[in-house]
Amino acid sequence: MCLAIPGKIVSIDEKKEHAIIDYGDGTKRNANVSLVDVKVGDYVLVHAGFAIQVLDEKEANETLDLFREMLSYEEEA
């Protein structure tokens, strides 16, 4: 139930409450975005019809590098 899926915001309604999310496999669904501050183009994590967090693209891209760094750091330590 705590499964959450990342998707990209395609459009946001006028009330800024709902958005169309593209999950990248041709699936586009409506989700509630009232719990996050988002703009079109942002990646969000969607759980049970609600976006619960904006994904940090920079952090995501750096994740693997960071892991490698941590592994070698510990080796030296």
Next chain:
Amino acid sequence: MFSLRDKKLANEIVSKIKTLNVNLKFMHVCGTHQDTLVKHGLDVLFKECGIDIGQGPGCPVCVTTPKEIEEMLLFAKKGKIVTTFGDMIQVPGEKDSLQSIKTEGWDVRTVYGIEDAINIAEENKDKDVVFMAVGFETTTPMTASVLLKNPPSNFSILGCHRVIPPALKAILDMGELKLDGIIEPGHVSTIIGSKPYEFISTEYGIPQVIAGFEPIDLLMGVWMLVQQVEHGKARVENEYARVVKEEGNIKAQQVINEVFEPMDVKWRGFPVILRSGLKLRDKFEDYDARKRYEDDFEEIANKEFSEPKGCRCGEVLRGIISSKKCPLFGKKCTPDNPVGPCMVSIEGSCNIEYRYAKKQ
């Protein structure tokens, strides 16, 4: 967007853990973590490295009590439209499940989320619609957010929301297990951040890592825990920083606090756990099905309901036994004919173990 299935890195982490020659017991509390562990064979791999990882009470459907199931069955049989998530519908009660009474003609509907339940209420103004609100901190903001927007007057919830940190404290206080580390759930943590776990490290001296759900996330999470153990440290570290912020999702926390307040509740397999549940604040009591339909409840109000005969979900949820140790596993209890909720829910460790073992 991400490429977190890097085999070379995975092998590197595993070989590093292997050289440390450890003998450790970790727990996680998330069905999605268990799915990743079993699906990719990481549970076996970690065992070879001297690390045993169990699921604990990390399945919201599994920890609902027999009484909560009976409450929902009672609502349906009183002619209300009962709505909840698919997994919940199949959980066996004392005699029936929501699914079995649906075939008798009672109005039970599966929904993807609470907003679907609201739509059903709007389309059926002449009927009472009850939503069984199950879930940990990841799901609670959805319930709270909907209740803040004046849902239709024929709508109410049977609150079954629970929070994770007090359950972890309960496991540690019960003392049945000696844990060397805890992998904290990435999406619960997306909402609550890292602070609510800190007391577990400071008061109980247990290392913790918040982890994501890709195989590399769990490998890295375990490696970070092992490093803490090796260096004699106990703190909350965040492997899932691309999603989880230290402060969590503050908007979601505010919404939860506006609508709910903590209460003591029982979890399946556990005694009452202090402040581990959430009840609606007084100003939302019109949406509290237990208060609104108090008369309906009278017949079961003081009744206790037992867990299914022979079912060892309680011990599975406390991390005492693995699913395979239950004599009913895969024999009398299968996903097609489940005895307990851990075999029903796709987040239950029995269901996960059965599903992937059958595919191999």
